[in-house]
Amino acid sequence: MTERATRQLEVTYAVLRGAHDHPTAGQIFERVRRQLPRISLGTIYRNLDKLQRRGLAHAIRSESGATRYDGVVEPHDHFVCERCETVVDLSAAPAARREDIRRAGHRVRWQTTLLYGSCAACANLREGT
Ligand SMILES: [Zn+2]
Numbered sequence: 001m002t003e004r005a006t007r008q009l010e011v012t013y014a015v016l017r018g019a020h021d022h023p024t025a026g027q028i029f030e031r032v033r034r035q036l037p038r039i040s041l042g043t044i045y046r047n048l049d050k051l052q053r054r055g056l057a058h059a060i061r062s063e064s065g066a067t068r069y070d071g072v073v074e075p076h077d078h079f080v081c082e083r084c085e086t087v088v089d090l091s092a093a094p095a096a097r098r099e100d101i102r103r104a105g106h107r108v109r110w111q112t113t114l115l116y117g118s119c120a121a122c123a124n125l126r127e128g129t
Helices: 003-018 026-037 042-054 096-103 120-128
Strands: 058-060 069-072 076-081 086-090 114-117
Touching: 003 026, 003 042, 003 114, 058 086
Parallel strands: 076 114
Antiparallel strands: 058 069, 076 086
């Protein structure tokens, strides 16, 4: 990898790791661009793929919107607001099924449970109207 490519990957990872809002690729692109104005969205996607292959990032493919990225790879679940698409971290549910899955011959790379509903702010808005 060239020095430039390494630097682009490092900045992409630093931005993702420092984000707590589970950004989309487009949001990561905007943030990385503040430091590396010449980076392209295609490079961001390639770097996100690399980070995932190295186990440094996960993609959250929610039913209600764009793929979101998470630089926190320790096991945890997610709550997705269907109205504003906020994604909130939750502690991981007990991984009771992992052993059954392993016994069936499957390999678990990562697990997350997605819970859907209205976040506190959106639920309050709805009650207020
Ligand atoms: Zn998360």
